[in-house]
Amino acid sequence: MLDIAGQLAHWIEEGRDFAVATVVEVSGSAPREPGAALAVDAAGQAIGSVSGGCVEGAVYALCQQALADGGPAVERFGYSDDDGFAVGLTCGGTVEVLVTPVGVGAPARPVIASALTAFAEGGSAALVRVVRGPRELLGAALLVRSDGSYEGTLGGAAQLDRIARDEAGALLGLGRTGTVDVSADGSHCPGGVTLFVECRVEPPRMIVFGAVDFAAALVRTGSFLGFHVTVCDARPVFATRARFPEADEVVVDWPHRYLSRTATDARTVLCVLTHDAKFDVPLLEAALRMPVAYVGAMGSRRTHEDRLHRLREAGLTERELARLRSPIGLDLGARTPEETALSIAAEIVATRYGGTGLPLTGTRTPLHGTGRSTGTAAPRGRAPTAAAFPGVTGSAASVP
Known part of the structure; x- marks a missing residue:
């Protein structure tokens, strides 16, 4: 939600009901990274994007449904070979989207409001939400700040909140957004609960x-x-x-x-x-x-x-x-x-x-990178040469 945090914080201040759809996982060639978000308010106004246009209409409808019934939802969109014109990603990848209602009175609203304020003001913080697991945990939110303080709960066992805070702190230190699999009791056992940790750190x-x-x-x-x-x-x-x-x-x-x-x-x-x-x-x-x-x-x-x-x-x-x-x-x-x-x-x-710097035409490398930083050197090119600096005059700082 980082890209629309300022606008959503304004919606909170105005007391609007809205639902927000957040990309929590991508695979293959997908146009947006985890954390990209689209929000729809009760009047039907939409901001943001989750796919660059491919599935926006379907996600918009999911947000309206979440506002109507007050329940979170997780939906996966992918390309269908049988029906290339169906709702899906014609670029060939898949995206998983978490839709969370943030109406007045929604349990997660105070925590999300605090996260939006922190994100909009440029602070370092991580918002943790459950994207897979027991139905009653979906959409729960926990905010973890860089100083170790936190707000909210994921609603499960106390150990789940503890390990969620630890994982959020680790990802916050790396400046990364991603998912973590744990068990419902807080241990690291895949197949129990999947947490989506969305981090905002100081800009590089x-x-x-x-x-x-x-x-x-x-x-x-x-x-x-x-x-x-x-x-x-x-x-x-x-x-x-x-x-x-x-x-x-x-x-x-x-x-x-x-x-x-x-x-x-x-x-x-x-x-x-x-x-x-x-x-x-x-x-x-x-x-x-x-x-x-x-x-x-x-x-x-x-x-x-x-x-x-x-x-x-x-x-x-x-x-x-x-x-x-x-x-x-x-x-x-x-x-x-x-x-x-x-x-x-x-x-x-x-x-x-780790990009090559080569034209995409004729290449078979993935169009959308994995987000990994690598040590691979891109081809070195040339740039126009600036005129050499004149000597330092008496008005400049003296040499230490």
């Missing part, structure tokens, strides 16, 4: 080093992809809020010094657009030794070779250097800053999910 960071036109375009693209975007440059005349209004942060500091003191994690993306050895060599020396998701650097192939030589002299190993994506981005033939930002974003996405 994208740190863009170098306040250039390419950075402005990349900031917009990164924000669109859901990153918390920071621009860092040592020159205050260029690193301004006016030049980067869509950035979450604009920092004036030497890049390597800022990187050493700011928070990063395994989802962080570092894009080095400085294109100047005095900035990017000390920065990359630190970045390539950090457990981040992606490190890319802009520059011509000649600049890249010179950069590698300097980094080897600084003591980086070949294994560490192999993590560097340079020249940054996939080979799209990009020319403009916006096209270059698209090529960089494409490489980041391909790296995250």
Whole structure:
């Protein structure tokens, strides 16, 4: 429900009755991931999507039925070879959808309301619901926050709530949404109860080093992809809020010094657009030794070779250097800053999910990835080269 949490929180505030359908499991080629949701209120207004259009009509009807009878439902939609025009996913996959009534007075409404508020405000939290098991447990909800506090109950044995909190905490720590099979008494025995754990964590960071036109375009693209975007440059005349209004942060500091003191994690993306050895060599020396998701650097192939030589002299190993994506981005033939930002974003996405970066035409790989992050390297391409930075003037921060 993350994609429509803000709108649903508003519906709660207005006192509307509604039902929400959430994708809880997918297999094969399916257009939406677990957590995608469609909601319908008592007046028939609908928001969100669970399939990109394939089964929306049938899910809409299920939501109306849930509002009418007050009961949750679980429905599976798949492709039928006998009747390709029947309700189903013509793309060949299957989706399982949990429909939960959230009317005024519904037992799960207070917990879902708290979850929607937490999701809409950007807090880290996990909403646990029963999707398979005893009928009386379906649709029950438990909210687990990152500080370990919780709200609600799944309605079964006390052990079920306990293990649900443990599983939610583990998935929350990984930032993952998914299902967990346990027994009704709370032990790990498949075939008893299936829990759907929907997690919302702080957005991953994208740190863009170098306040250039390419950075402005990349900031917009990164924000669109859901990153918390920071621009860092040592020159205050260029690193301004006016030049980067869509950035979450604009920092004036030497890049390597800022990187050493700011928070990063395994989802962080570092894009080095400085294109100047005095900035990017000390920065990359630190970045390539950090457990981040992606490190890319802009520059011509000649600049890249010179950069590698300097980094080897600084003591980086070949294994560490192999993590560097340079020249940054996939080979799209990009020319403009916006096209270059698209090529960089494409490489980041391909790296995250193990994509090849090849045209889908003629390939037989699954169209919708599994969501696994892999170590597979996408093909490295080229990106237009930014002009080299001028030397740091007296107005810039001094070298530490």
